[in-house]
Amino acid sequence: MTSTLASTRSTLLWVGVVVVFLMWALRDLALLVGYAVLLAHALLPVVKAVARLRGPRGWQPPRGVAAAAVMLALVAGAGWAAVVLAPQIAADTARFASGVPEVTARMLQSLRAYAAERGFSAWLDPIIDSAGADSSQLIRNFGGTLAGAAARLFSGIGHLLGFALLPLLSFYLLAESDAVRVSALSFVPEEARAEIVRLGAAVDRALASYVRGQAIVCLVTGTSVGIALSLMHHPAALLLGVMVGIAELIPYVGFTVAAIAIVLAGSTVSLLQAMLGLGGYIVLNWAIGTFVTPRVMGRYLKMHPFVVTVSVLAGVQLMGPAGALLALPGAAVLQAVIAELAPVPADAGPGQRTEA
Numbered sequence: 360m361t362s363t364l365a366s367t368r369s370t371l372l373w374v375g376v377v378v379v380f381l382m383w384a385l386r387d388l389a390l391l392v393g394y395a396v397l398l399a400h401a402l403l404p405v406v407k408a409v410a411r412l413r414g415p416r417g418w419q420p421p422r423g424v425a426a427a428a429v430m431l432a433l434v435a436g437a438g439w440a441a442v443v444l445a446p447q448i449a450a451d452t453a454r455f456a457s458g459v460p461e462v463t464a465r466m467l468q469s470l471r472a473y474a475a476e477r478g479f480s481a482w483l484d485p486i487i488d489s490a491g492a493d494s495s496q497l498i499r500n501f502g503g504t505l506a507g508a509a510a511r512l513f514s515g516i517g518h519l520l521g522f523a524l525l526p527l528l529s530f531y532l533l534a535e536s537d538a539v540r541v542s543a544l545s546f547v548p549e550e551a552r553a554e555i556v557r558l559g560a561a562v563d564r565a566l567a568s569y570v571r572g573q574a575i576v577c578l579v580t581g582t583s584v585g586i587a588l589s590l591m592h593h594p595a596a597l598l599l600g601v602m603v604g605i606a607e608l609i610p611y612v613g614f615t616v617a618a619i620a621i622v623l624a625g626s627t628v629s630l631l632q633a634m635l636g637l638g639g640y641i642v643l644n645w646a647i648g649t650f651v652t653p654r655v656m657g658r659y660l661k662m663h664p665f666v667v668t669v670s671v672l673a674g675v676q677l678m679g680p681a682g683a684l685l686a687l688p689g690a691a692v693l694q695a696v697i698a699e700l701a702p703v704p705a706d707a708g709p710g711q712r713t714e715a
Contacts, residue, residue, distance in 0.1 A: 390678065393685045395528035399536075400566045401574075405429050406533050426533035430526050558699050565660070565695035569688045572656045577604040579655075580647050584640055593636045594624045603640070609684050614644060660691045 409425040420428070531539055540559070544552050585600020593599070599621055606613030621640050625633030653667045660667070667687065674686025 390682065390685065391525065392528065393688070395525055395532060396566065397570070397685070397688060398525065398529040399532035400563075400570045402426075402429055402433070402529065402533060423534040426530055430530045430533070434526050558696055561695040561699045562692050565691040566688055568660055569656075569691050572658070572660060573608065573687075575655050576647070576652050577607045579651055580604055580607045580644070583643050583647065587639045587643055588621070588636055591632070591635055591639060593621070593632065594627055599624060599636075656687060660687065660694070662690065662694065666690070 406422070406425045406429050409428060410420055410422055413419055540556075544555060547555050581600045581602075581604020584603040585596055588596035588599055599617070602620055603617045606617040618637055618640060621636045622633045625636040656662070656667050662670070667690075670690040671683055671686045674682040674684075674689065678685070
């Protein structure tokens with residue numbers, strides 16, 4: 360029995376080494392598969408709810424039909440956003456960028472007048488002149504900076520083809536999870552398959568916990584920012600709150616996109632409104648990221664806030680902004696696998712490992 364267990368653990372070790380090597384060598388593919396797994400876990404409760412619906416004469420949609428309906432609805436919504444909202448956002452961005460020089464000039468003129476009135480002109484005027492000379496160059500570089508960040512993000516997740524394949528891979532995981540599991544196990548030596556199945560169950564539990572925790576964080580952030588923007592009488596406060604909640608899925612990059620959207624919406628009223636909205640978002644995002652996110656994710660993933668923060672930083676360091684989304688679920692999966700492989704104490708009851 361002991362020799363069989365040792366042989367199984369040795370086989371699992373080699374399987375793990377091969378998987379890690381392939382994930383590193385095929386990072387783009389690993390990111391794509393990781394996103395597909397996360398999307399499938401996030402949509403699984405919706406698919407189950409659709410599959411429980413009853414039609415005429417008690418007919419219930421099969422799992423594949425329910426998965427297809429949910430995925431088609433998601434793709435249709437994303438397509439509608441790309442066709443309808445993207446051009447409007449681009450137009451608002453161009454309008455905002457064209458008006459920034461005039462607004463900046465008015466602000467600098469007001470500062471110059473204030474400095475002259477208070478007697479600060481001798482040392483403040485050179486700063487104002489320098490700011491005026493640099494502002495136009497900063498505005499020109501702004502679009503290039505955003506484009507470069509977007510290019511790095513897209514290159515890390517398999518370009519446009521990866522986005523096209525993501526719904527398909529998630530559909531397979533939702534509709535035919537058992538068949539996918541059986542097919543994947545055919546690449547594993549037979550003596551290690553039972554152990555892999557047990558580890559897979561632990562991984563599923565860890566990913567489900569991550570999805571629940573992330574859903575709470577997105578809901579808290581979106582609701583808080585939406586309410587704050589409404590109290591400020593910010594334009595499109597409800598829509599921006601929804602956008603902020605969704606953007607919370609992608610650390611750093613999502614924050615940048617949401618901040619730009621808030622500034623663009625506020626600039627349709629005044630520069631002060633844009634700055635107030637941006638300031639409120641920054642404060643709330645910092646407060647939630649400091650006090651709520653680590654606590655919630657630490658509770659559901661059973662990780663200390665320090666480990667949560669370091670995991671996100673490690674994901675960004677290894678794979679860039681695209682890896683930030685997979686950092687926490689990756690840490691949760693690693694934690695679950697190590698916990699399952701740890702030896703059980705001799706006096707432990709049959710259900711102790713599961714409870715841990």
